[in-house]
Amino acid sequence: xxxxxxxxxxxxxxxxxxxxxxxxxxxxxxxxxxxxxxxxxxxxxxxxxxxxxxxxxxxxxxxxxxxxxxxxxxxxxxxxxxxxxxxxxxxxxxxxxxxxxxxxxxxxxxxxxxxxxxxxxxxxxxxxxxxxxxxxxxxxxxxxxxxxxxxxxxxxxxxxxxxxxxxxxxxxxxxxxxxxxxxxxxxxxxxxxxxxxxxxxxxxxxxxxxxxxxxxxxxxxxxxxxxxxxxxxxxxxxxxxxxxxxxxxxxxxxxxxxxxxxxxxxxxxxxxxxxxxxxxxxxxxxxxxxxxxxxxxxxxxxxxxxxxxxxxxxxxxxxxxxxxxxxxxxxxxxxxxxxxxxxxxxxxxxxxxxxxxxxxxxxxxxxxxxxxxxxxxxxxxxxxxxxxxxxxx
Numbered sequence: 580x581x582x583x584x585x586x587x588x589x590x591x592x593x594x595x596x597x598x599x600x601x602x603x604x605x606x607x608x609x610x611x612x613x614x615x616x617x618x619x620x621x622x623x624x625x626x627x628x629x630x631x632x633x634x635x636x637x638x639x640x641x642x643x644x645x646x647x648x649x650x651x652x653x654x655x656x657x658x659x660x661x662x663x664x665x666x667x668x669x670x671x672x673x674x675x676x677x678x679x680x681x682x683x684x685x686x687x688x689x690x691x692x693x694x695x696x697x698x699x700x701x702x703x704x705x706x707x708x709x710x711x712x713x714x715x716x717x718x719x720x721x722x723x724x725x726x727x728x729x730x731x732x733x734x735x736x737x738x739x740x741x742x743x744x745x746x747x748x749x750x751x752x753x754x755x756x757x758x759x760x761x762x763x764x765x766x767x768x769x770x771x772x773x774x775x776x777x778x779x780x781x782x783x784x785x786x787x788x789x790x791x792x793x794x795x796x797x798x799x800x801x802x803x804x805x806x807x808x809x810x811x812x813x814x815x816x817x818x819x820x821x822x823x824x825x826x827x828x829x830x831x832x833x834x835x836x837x838x839x840x841x842x843x844x845x846x847x848x849x850x851x852x853x854x855x856x857x858x859x860x861x862x863x864x865x866x867x868x869x870x871x872x873x874x875x876x877x878x879x880x881x882x883x884x885x886x887x888x889x890x891x892x893x894x895x896x897x898x899x900x901x902x903x904x905x906x907x908x909x910x911x912x913x914x915x916x917x918x919x920x921x922x923x924x925x926x927x928x929x930x931x932x933x934x935x936x937x938x939x940x941x942x943x944x945x946x947x948x949x950x951x952x953x954x955x956x957x958x959x960x961x962x963x964x965x966x967x968x969x970x971x972x
Contacts, residue, residue, distance in 0.1 A: 581742045581794055587761040593793050601789040606834045612864035615893045616845070616903040620667035620868035621660030621711065623653055625702055626695065628680040629673020629718070630752050635781055635813050639673050642680050647687075653702045654709060661710035661958070663871050666965055667733075667905040668706035670699060674718030679752070696720075696727040703731035707951055710958035714774075714868070714905040719758045722765045729771050730945035733906040734806060736774030737762050742791045745782035760794060767802025770941050772910040772925075776809025776847070779832050780824040788832055792839035799844065803926040804943075806907040807845040807865055810836050814852050826854055830861050837862025843909060843923040850889065859896040866892070868905070902965050910943035915952055917967050 581591050628645035639645070648656075657668050676683050676695055683695070692698040696717070703713040712733040717724075719737065729735065739759045748754040766773040777791045792808070799805040810833045812824045824832070829848075836846045847865040848858050855866060866889055893900035909922045913929035924930040927941025944952070952962050 581756055581760065581790065584757040584760050587757040589757060589760045589764055591794055591797055593790050597793055598786060598789045601793065601835050601839055602785055604835045604838045606830045606861045609834045609837045609862040611860045611896055611898065612862065613898060615864060615866065615898055615900045617866040617889055618667050618868040618903055618905050619665045620669045620870050621656055621665050621872060622870050623656050623668050623670050624672065625670050625699060626672040626676050626683060628676030628683045630675045630679050631673065631754055632752060635747050645680055645683060647683055650701060650705055654705050657706045657709035657711050659872050666712055666962060667868055668711040668713050669868055670702060670713060670715040672717055696724045700728045700731055703728060707731065712905050712948065712951060719762050720765060722768065725765050725769055725771065729769050730947055733944065733948050734772040734774060735766060738776045738778060738809065739763065739791055739795060740778040741781065741783040741787050742794055743783045743787035747781040763798050767798060767804040770943055771804060772806045772906050772943055773804050774807050775805060776811055778811050778813055779829065780813040789835060792836055796839050805844050806910065807847045808836055808840055809847045809849065809867065811849055812853055826857055829853060829858060833858050833861040833863060850892065855892050856895055902968055904962060904965055906944060908966065
């Protein structure tokens, strides 16, 4: 049983035999992918406030010091991103930041917003106006919170990190694995294309990693909603000096992810944190969102690679590199998918196998996001060029 999962209404039974099979996986059991993808994004750190105080995280600022971007600042970042050819606005902030930060709550109230999710919705609308598709990662969310912003996002995400109770999450406001799993399940209930992942090296063991991947797999089997799983190493920084996982550990963990997950889920590594060149043959097929104009505000000591570096990673692996949108093509309705699409269409879309449920008309993208993709303007044309794109040379 996953610690605390049942307390949050998430019923998961991880089969011990499946765990043992996954623990036996090595990099030799997987193969390099046919292609490699990435998204061009801007990083929008909406607020640096967070209710948690994880010992490896440099993103959060203590009460009294945390920032909150104004909508004018959001607009300026998104405008620069669109001008640079980006398609994604990645919104990040800590979990329930208006829960313990009186200043943040007071500022939201002064601006006329009842909660951070109401404000996130307004920020996503700004991104759409400026020509970017929002992908929001606001941490743990109730069903009601996620529903507040789901229709103005092309996709959303939260890192599971681990199903284990680790010391790095210790404190009066510790992260609960069950609450993370509930957020992933909420996305499935709301038909939100979703990104999650594991964080390697924060005190979990190999069995914990296997159980975490199998928990993601089981939730995906129910809802068909996970589009990518990140295998991310913890990085040395001013708050974390307990080391980063070795290359051998990352290769094995990445191979385990590829074996645990169905083919339609991409396995992603962040190229500014992980040795991507040495992980492609372990089943990595995506390099995540990479920004040409903004820092990785969660890991500010680790710069994004330039596009040329991504091309070199793909060239070294002997596979083509493609740019993608923040929502994977399998979640688009059939009339928006490319003519040569040969992937597994998400449940409820035309061409889906329906192997997980019998829903006939699930709408994975909202009318708002569909309108943006179909728009007869420069923005819509940019989205469609990426969707129909050829391999980068």
